[in-house]
Amino acid sequence: MLNFWRCITALIWLVLIWLHGAAQAEPRPSPKVVFVIVDGIPADVIERVATPHLDAIATVGAYARAQMGGPVGEPGETPTVSAPGYMSLVTGTWADKHNVYENYNLSPNYDYWNIFRVAKAVNSAMKIGIFSTWTDNRTVLLGEGQPGAGDWRFDYVADGFEEDEERFPPQPSDKHIAVIDRVVSEEAASAIVEQGPDLSWVYLQHTDDVGHEQGDGEAFDAAVMEMDVNVGRIWRAVKARQANLSEDWLVIVTTDHGRDALTGRDHGGHSERERTIWIATNSHRLTPGFDEMPEIVDIYPSIATHLGITIPEQVARHLDGASFIQ
Numbered sequence: 369m370l371n372f373w374r375c376i377t378a379l380i381w382l383v384l385i386w387l388h389g390a391a392q393a394e395p396r397p398s399p400k401v402v403f404v405i406v407d408g409i410p411a412d413v414i415e416r417v418a419t420p421h422l423d424a425i426a427t428v429g430a431y432a433r434a435q436m437g438g439p440v441g442e443p444g445e446t447p448t449v450s451a452p453g454y455m456s457l458v459t460g461t462w463a464d465k466h467n468v469y470e471n472y473n474l475s476p477n478y479d480y481w482n483i484f485r486v487a488k489a490v491n492s493a494m495k496i497g498i499f500s501t502w503t504d505n506r507t508v509l510l511g512e513g514q515p516g517a518g519d520w521r522f523d524y525v526a527d528g529f530e531e532d533e534e535r536f537p538p539q540p541s542d543k544h545i546a547v548i549d550r551v552v553s554e555e556a557a558s559a560i561v562e563q564g565p566d567l568s569w570v571y572l573q574h575t576d577d578v579g580h581e582q583g584d585g586e587a588f589d590a591a592v593m594e595m596d597v598n599v600g601r602i603w604r605a606v607k608a609r610q611a612n613l614s615e616d617w618l619v620i621v622t623t624d625h626g627r628d629a630l631t632g633r634d635h636g637g638h639s640e641r642e643r644t645i646w647i648a649t650n651s652h653r654l655t656p657g658f659d660e661m662p663e664i665v666d667i668y669p670s671i672a673t674h675l676g677i678t679i680p681e682q683v684a685r686h687l688d689g690a691s692f693i694q
């Protein structure tokens with residue numbers, strides 16, 4: 369009889385151990401990231417204008433003011449200009465490393481690996497996408513397909529619309545890019561729903577064009593609201609994906625620089641309004657550092673953390689930022 373009870377006890381233990389193992393073996397949701405750069409929207413504007421879709425993202429995660437421009441008066445000082453801003457985000461370094469100081473005459477230093485190159489190097493099965501105006505973002509800043517830049521390729525590309533005069537006949541630049549931004553966001557949303565790229569960049573330009581032409585005011589506010597509708601399209605795509613699949617999406621929406629305080633038409637300098645950017649994210653694994661003025665260069669290591677990528681040591685040691693995701 370004693371043996372019988374010993375057998376039963378052993379059996380119960382075996383079942384418990386098996387159940388525990390089965391629970392642990394449940395696969396983790398696949399991590400995915402989409403980051404959106406909306407061009408040149410100062411923090412005071414994004415906080416004042418009604419942006420219900422951005423608010424919906426930040427309600428799940430958080431919103432914080434952040435900083436662009438690097439350490440003033442030191443080698444890393446970086447102009448509050450678009451291309452230097454994107455490069456600081458995608459390489460996690462300031463301009464003294466990535467070497468992009470303006471929007472034209474670009475000669476990026478590809479020694480500082482961008483986040484897409486790292487993703488492909490660490491796991492070549494990872495699917496990456498770009499949805500953007502300004503084809504230079506892909507071909508020049510990121511150096512897609514160039515042997516000197518690591519010779520990697522995007523899996524999903526929707527860009528170059530600004531050069532397609534048949535589909536997008538020329539009209540005043542602000543209206544032209546507004547139409548293209550909508551298409552870019554539609555392309556991004558359908559790629560997310562249908563393909564679910566592991567890492568993608570969406571870039572929306574329209575707000576900066578209106579800022580340069582009109583400065584602060586009603587037209588700029590209206591462009592910000594249009595941007596919000598485009599971001600809403602991407603957010604809906606992510607939610608649809610998460611509802612049906614075991615995926616863990618990180619959404620980051622940010623801007624590349626602010627604007628001057630006097631007119632809102634210009635940027636490039638280091639005034640407080642030009643340097644003050646913002647980040648909205650759905651992440652609820654944020655470090656306390658997220659609320660202490662993170663910098664644009666902190667986004668790169670945060671993306672890597674979410675994706676579970678171990679950044680190669682020769683890349684990691686040059687990074688100027690730190691992850692705000694735990």
Ligand SMILES: [Zn+2]
Nearest residue numbers: 407408450624
């Ligand atoms: Zn810009």
